[in-house]
Amino acid sequence: MTEETIYWDDLDIGAVFEGGRHVMETDRIKSFAAEFDPRPTHMDEAAASETLFGGLSASGAQTFAVWARLYWDITPDFATQAGAEMRKIRWLRPVRPGDVLSLRFEILAKRPVPMRPGYGFVEAKHQVLRADGRPVLELQGWIIMEMRSRS
Amino acid sequence: MTEETIYWDDLDIGAVFEGGRHVMETDRIKSFAAEFDPRPTHMDEAAASETLFGGLSASGAQTFAVWARLYWDITPDFATQAGAEMRKIRWLRPVRPGDVLSLRFEILAKRPVPMRPGYGFVEAKHQVLRADGRPVLELQGWIIMEMRSRS
Numbered sequence: 001m002t003e004e005t006i007y008w009d010d011l012d013i014g015a016v017f018e019g020g021r022h023v024m025e026t027d028r029i030k031s032f033a034a035e036f037d038p039r040p041t042h043m044d045e046a047a048a049s050e051t052l053f054g055g056l057s058a059s060g061a062q063t064f065a066v067w068a069r070l071y072w073d074i075t076p077d078f079a080t081q082a083g084a085e086m087r088k089i090r091w092l093r094p095v096r097p098g099d100v101l102s103l104r105f106e107i108l109a110k111r112p113v114p115m116r117p118g119y120g121f122v123e124a125k126h127q128v129l130r131a132d133g134r135p136v137l138e139l140q141g142w143i144i145m146e147m148r149s150r151s
Numbered sequence: 152m153t154e155e156t157i158y159w160d161d162l163d164i165g166a167v168f169e170g171g172r173h174v175m176e177t178d179r180i181k182s183f184a185a186e187f188d189p190r191p192t193h194m195d196e197a198a199a200s201e202t203l204f205g206g207l208s209a210s211g212a213q214t215f216a217v218w219a220r221l222y223w224d225i226t227p228d229f230a231t232q233a234g235a236e237m238r239k240i241r242w243l244r245p246v247r248p249g250d251v252l253s254l255r256f257e258i259l260a261k262r263p264v265p266m267r268p269g270y271g272f273v274e275a276k277h278q279v280l281r282a283d284g285r286p287v288l289e290l291q292g293w294i295i296m297e298m299r300s301r302s
Contacts, residue, residue, distance in 0.1 A: 036216040037216070037219045038223060051232060051233075052233055060219070060233075065213075065215075065216060068187050068188045072188060072189060081202060082192075083211045083242060084242070085241045086241075087240070088236075091234060
């Protein structure tokens with residue numbers, strides 16, 4: 001870890017982080033679905049148009065994986081150790097081919113990890129946003145980070 | 152939809168479904184992480200051994216995607232339209248190369264979708280299990296299904 005590393009101690013309640021950029025490509029939507037969620041609504045335009053979604057859309061599991069990527073892209077300097085638990089994950093809108101996604105998250109709460117000196121939990125609320133600013137995925141979760149005292 | 156299709160109406164509270172089989176391969180753990188969650192703990196054995204995980208483990212986003220695949224493999228005859236919301240997602244243990252994962256889920260609750268005649272919500276508790284029966288991922292969520300009356 002370098003001196004620029006951001007530790008558990010460094011994050012303030014209410015701090016907001018924004019950034020990242022991920023373009024949803026038609027071919028990747030289809031290939032991700034073929035491997036992990038092979039429903040017509042994620043793989044076939046014609047069949048998808050007959051579903052609630054009204055057209056091809058990404059698997060929710062892919063959108064979640066893109067959240068993980070955007071989180072990494074924003075926080076390469078965070079001393080993150082692991083995700084711990086999430087709640088309130090909601091897929092709010094279909095993610096379409098060509099959508100350009102970014103991430104916004106806000107620090108909600110912090111507490112030490114019991115019986116793990118040097119580690120702390122951080123809770124944040126995350127929104128994966130389209131280019132028009134509308135959220136497609138919202139989630140709230142705890143991650144485990146290193147404390148500065150451990151470095 | 153065929154006459155064997157399972158609709159919202161057909162699922163009983165307390166019903167349990169089990170099955171699926173997914174082998175976690177080292178190369179796929181690393182390539183998934185390279186695309187979506189490029190942390191040393193998911194990509195490099197030596198670096199991973201120095202983290203809380205104590206060795207190479209799959210990205211939580213990959214384990215979640217595998218849950219989606221196992222769910223599909225168990226329920227190809229379900230008239231599922233979409234995932235709606237999840238809560239209480241917990242990654243309980245590291246997922247290691249060679250782990251063989253399966254799914255168990257139980258129906259907890261049902262209710263009609265407001266203002267969407269012919270569709271209903273189903274809540275279930277899911278456990279992704281290792282071959283030794285221990286859960287690596289637990290989640291609880293609502294999906295939207297078609298009602299038989301709509302078919």
